[in-house]
Amino acid sequence: MGEQPIFSTRAHVFQIDPTTKKNWVPTSKHAVTVSYFYDSTRNVYRIISLDGSKAIINSTITPNMTFTKTSQKFGQWADSRANTVYGLGFSSENHLLKFAEKFAEFKEAARLAKEKSQEKMELTSTPSQESATGDLQSPLTPESINGTDDERGTTPETPQHPPEPHAEPSQNQLPFSHSSSSINKHWEAELAALKGNNAKLTAALLESTANVKQWKQQLAAYQEEAERLHKRVTELECVSGQTTVIKSQKTELNHTIEELELALKGKEEELERLKEEVESANEFQTQKESLTQKLQETEERNQTLEAQLGELEQRLEGSQLEREAFRKSLRSLLELLDGKIFELTELRDSLARLIEGSS
Structure with missing residues (x-):
């Protein structure tokens, strides 16, 4: 029922600058899913791409469109109804x-469908049954935005190829300069890694919180749509005549309700997963506080060691001064001793001469 995706890929989405008609303007910060959808009730093909809840591509394929490959990794096509040129x-x-x-x-396929539609219009003047049932498409699907009329347009001049998207630089680690001990460096590295992980988890948590609010709004819209469809089923059951059509519509509405219930279940599972991520972020925060306390204790220990080292250096300097003074005293004693020895030698020589003279 309604549109179904038949082919999907991922690409960076661009649109031509409406002012210059030459430069590309990126409509997505990163690569997003780009899908082909087929509407069986209207027999049309569309290209759809969503960035979050925002439709950045909603283009119906017509026989007049042309997809042009402008480089090895880039292509474009013109959509006259949207009055723009899309680039991927x-x-x-x-x-x-x-x-x-x-x-x-x-x-x-769109060309063949258009020819068949023209042939049917020539054969009969009454509206087709498909156009009547096509109005029952659910308004909650993102594929139902914009119309599906056939388009006419030509491809404008090929603009310059946009620069290849670059990956964002990784977050710099906080430097810590402590040369007192290797264990201090180890704690600093762990704390820096934990801070990086904490920043990433905080960003993911903020994004998840925003997504939760958006999903809650979608859940409320799904519930309203389910109630409306239940009322519609009750009304169709009360209507007499056209039993076959009513049963068919009832079956389609029941399928839609089942799909909405499955979507609600999926959103509830996603909410549970987000709660687990929040609990994991809290655990990381506790680990961060523990490591911060250990780092403070290590810094205090380093300060104590540095103070003890300063005292030892002062003692060593005093010991060196005392040793130098002692050396100076020894030199003075040696010089004095040398003088006394010299005097004794002269006295001995004098005595020897006196002894020899007296003999």
């Missing part, structure tokens, strides 16, 4: 060729 940057040439192949395939 792929991660490899293989993805680009596959997307272009599907574009040509669905473009031919």
Whole structure:
């Protein structure tokens, strides 16, 4: 029922600058999912891409459209109804060729569907049954935004190829300069890694909180739609006549209700997963506080060791001064001793001479 995705890929999405008609303006900060959808009730093909809850591509494929490959990883097509030119940057040439192949395939299918539709209009003047049932498409699907009328347009001049997207630089680690001990460096490295992980978890938690609010709004919209469909089923059961059509519509509405219930269940599971992530973030915060306390204790210990080292250096300097003074005293004693020895030698020589003279 309604539109179903038949092919999906990932690419960076761009739109032509409406002012210059030459430069590309990125509409997504990172690569997003780009899908081909087929509406069986209207027999049309569309290209849909969502960035969060925002539709950045909603283009109906017509026989007049042309997908142009401007480089090995970039292609574009013009949408006259949206009055813009879309550009896609792929991660490899293989993805680009596959997307272009599907574009040509669905473009031919759209041409054949248009010819059949024209033939039916020539054969009968009454509206087709498909157009009547096409109005029952659920308004909650993101594929139902914008119309599906056939488009006419030509591809403008090929703009310059946009620069390849670069990955954002990784977060710098906080430097810690403590040369007192190797264990201090170990704690500093762990604390820096933990701070980086904590920053990432904080960003993920903020993003998850925003997504939770958005999903809650979607859940409320799904519940309202489910109630409306239940009321619609009750009304259809009360209507007499056209039993076959009513049963068919009832079956389709029941399928829609089942799909909405499955979507609600999926959102509830996603909320549970986010709660677990929040608990994990709290555990990381506790570990961070523990490591911070250990680092403070290590710094205090280092300060104590540095004070003891200063005292030892002062004692060593005093010992060196005392040793130098002692050496000076020894030199003075040696010089004095040398003088006394010299005097004794002269006295001995004098005595010897006196002894020899007296003999």
